[in-house]
Amino acid sequence: MDAMVVTLGGDSHRPVNVGQVLARLGEIARPAFVHPLELVRQLAHDATPAAAAEVLGTGGGGAVEAVPAALLAFLRSPDDPVECVHFAIRIGGHTVLDALRRYEGAVVLVTHDPGAVEALAPERVILLPDGTEDHFSSDHLDLVTLA
Numbered sequence: 001m002d003a004m005v006v007t008l009g010g011d012s013h014r015p016v017n018v019g020q021v022l023a024r025l026g027e028i029a030r031p032a033f034v035h036p037l038e039l040v041r042q043l044a045h046d047a048t049p050a051a052a053a054e055v056l057g058t059g060g061g062g063a064v065e066a067v068p069a070a071l072l073a074f075l076r077s078p079d080d081p082v083e084c085v086h087f088a089i090r091i092g093g094h095t096v097l098d099a100l101r102r103y104e105g106a107v108v109l110v111t112h113d114p115g116a117v118e119a120l121a122p123e124r125v126i127l128l129p130d131g132t133e134d135h136f137s138s139d140h141l142d143l144v145t146l147a
Contacts, residue, residue, distance in 0.1 A: 016078045018044045025071075036068035044075050049090030056091070066092070089116070114141040 022041045029037060036056065043052050052072055057065035073088035100107055101120055111117060122136045127143070134140075 016075065018075050021075065033067065036065075037071075040068045040072045040075070043072055047072070049087055053091045112144060114144045117141060117144050 018041065022037055022044075026034060026037050039055050043055060047055070052069065056069050056072065069091045070088055073084045073091065076087050077083035100109075107120075109117070109120065118138075118141065124133055125136045125140050126133050
């Protein structure tokens with residue numbers, strides 16, 4: 001399996017320089033990622049998740065789709081990890097949800113999207129603030145939209 005770890009350092013009071021990050025990644029990326037990185041550069045400032053999915057794919061094409069989509073999500077909201085994850089899920093929603101559904105461990109999900117909850121088909125739910133555990137049913141979807 002190929003893997004690349006990207007770490008960024010800099011002044012926390014200055015925004016991430018998207019052009020510099022992508023230029024540096026372009027210098028070290030495998031050839032298959034050069035074009036997708038250019039697409040990320042074009043999308044980085046104002047693309048909606050739907051537009052990003054149309055251009056980059058939804059992650060079903062493996063790393064060449066998933067890595068640029070995840071990078072775009074980060075570059076859109078580098079200081080807000082929750083928004084970063086939300087953007088990534090909106091780009092590749094079904095792919096992300098399929099991966100979560102197949103995961104054999106526990107998943108903690110915070111969402112206001114009843115469609116995402118239905119797609120995950122959870123077995124149990126823990127109701128906050130009292131921590132009551134229950135078997136999940138479609139009746140719980142009303143609570144998702146109220147939150």
